[in-house]
Amino acid sequence: MQKNKYEKIHQNILIWYKEYGRVTLPWRNINSPYEVYLSEIMLQQTQVKTVLERFYFQFLEKFPTLKDVANAPVEDVLKAWEGLGYYTRARNLHKTAIETKGTLPHSAEALEELSGIGKSTANAVACFAFDEALPILDANVKRILYRFFAVKVCNDKKLWELAYELYDKNNAYIYNQSMMDIGSAICTHKNPSCEVCPFESLCQGKEKPLLYPEKKIKKKKPIRKRTLVIYYKKDKYALRQNKERLLSGLWGFKQEEDFEVSKHTIKLGAFKQHYTHFTLEASVVLFEDKEQKSYFSINEIHDLALSGADRKALALLEKYCQ
Template sequence: MAYTQNPTSAKKAAFHRALQRWYETHGRHSLPWRNTSDAYAIYISEIMLQQTQVKTVLEHYYTPFLKAFPTLKKLAQADKQAVIKQWEGLGYYTRAANMHAAAKQCKGVLPETVEELQKLPGIGRNTANAIACFSYGQAVPIMEANVRRVLCRVFALTQADDKILWKKAEWLLDKKSSFNYNQAMMDIGALICKKLNPSCDTCPLSMICKGKISPVSYPAPKSSKATPIRHRIIVVLRDAKGGYYVRRRESRFLHGLYGFPEYAPDAKYIVYNNQKYPLKKTSIIGQIKQTYSHFTLQAIVHSLPVPMEKENAGDLYRATLKEMQTLPLSRADHKILGLFI
């Protein structure tokens, strides 16, 4: 497949100098993960930032997580549920489960090579390269979402093809100053080469950028589809002693979080402990709406008094309201709790 030629080596060297100057003045130097060489702290930041804005990670998650699990060894020793509880609200919970599994797998010591890092669950090439560069000073490029967009524009690529992009990233890297180079590329993507309205006039890549005449064409925009709505019935099962029955999700979506049982919108029965209860025996206590990245949940919330169980009812776990506060719950389940407490 043919793709745009690289700029000359002289132009690349001039661009490296311009990028370094830009980073010195405008880079986000105060971000805490840029002021440490602790591979574990950098690893945490990289995983958190995969699907989440810097502001959210910075204000709510990075420091509390490190406080709760200050070392990879402590993370390996922690209970998986405690790790997911600490991750609550950040979304994409398999990230937390994978980090916990990775900590156990490498016995609390992160490997130093990109190849070994990539053998750990949840660590792909970008995360491995970021750890290798930012912690161990290795000259490897990174490719998070913002850098992908920048590279597509610099090389006027309509398709974000991984193989081509990594090749371009390797070629463009400033090997003598890879830490600053990679941080600068991320900052350019976040602050200047934004998805809409990029500020090409102030961009240090402008001297080599082939896409600046029509930046938003690179990569070619995807056709936007309306977010589907998922209708559900959610049932709060409560016994006479104040016990509630919740299920732990094992699927990829909301992995490890507990939640009130869900049913299809046309369900006629609620199943509790192998017993069928007609839906008409329930009472409606409210409605909730929760938007996720790929759908919007609209649920009618019912309640149903059920016989008490000592611990669990089948795959449902019994928890008092006090215990519920310690379980990892989704935002939707927190909203449901808000309907009756």
């Protein structure tokens, strides 16, 4: 039988994981596909620490099973997701819960058909929850591959080929978990510790790891200036439910592009909110208007799912009302 040229590295990884792997993470070594899936979705854009400290357990307390997610209105799921950002993830989680009636399919192929599940997440859930031997390709894995194969520029198709070439099909679970741990602790963006890395013996980029991948010149994010107008009627405030894709389903105050400040306008303050593709610079004002659609008391607003920007506006309003 032909020997796998990466066999030694695979052995190193098994040894490394035993000693340094984050085996106590609550979504590892469990029998709940839902919890594995939930962690994968939460971790797509958010750091482990934040997910662990503020969201994972709290979400599971509200929705112990995927069936509970399916049976809840999407507003409740968004409310539980509040503060985690990238709300499309929460809407897709809800859609997937309904589509599957609360039971996830077992194969990566079927998982990839579901809302919001790409190839890497499908492979991760299939591997971690259903023992399918497949590689994953998240940001940490990509960085390791770029460096291991000393590739400066690469598209996802080629990266997948490299991922399939390098992974350990006999121990895919440990290999994939190790890749995530090595990517976050050893083969880091700015300061890789090649001397303690289990890939070191065959890594082609170890002499100058920071050359891989080639840095993209970051475009400056456009700035969107808006007036966030809190229309009020007595002690109630007007909010509307967002329809735009980014924040769809979340409640918010009205954002005006050309709001004219008059002597009746009360200025509450200003803030910045960073989104993936732009930065919002908002000034927040209070203005009496009895013609808006839905008004809420401050207590009622706390029960709604709000975006980060609207939370900041609410904090300014509460400060003013004190």
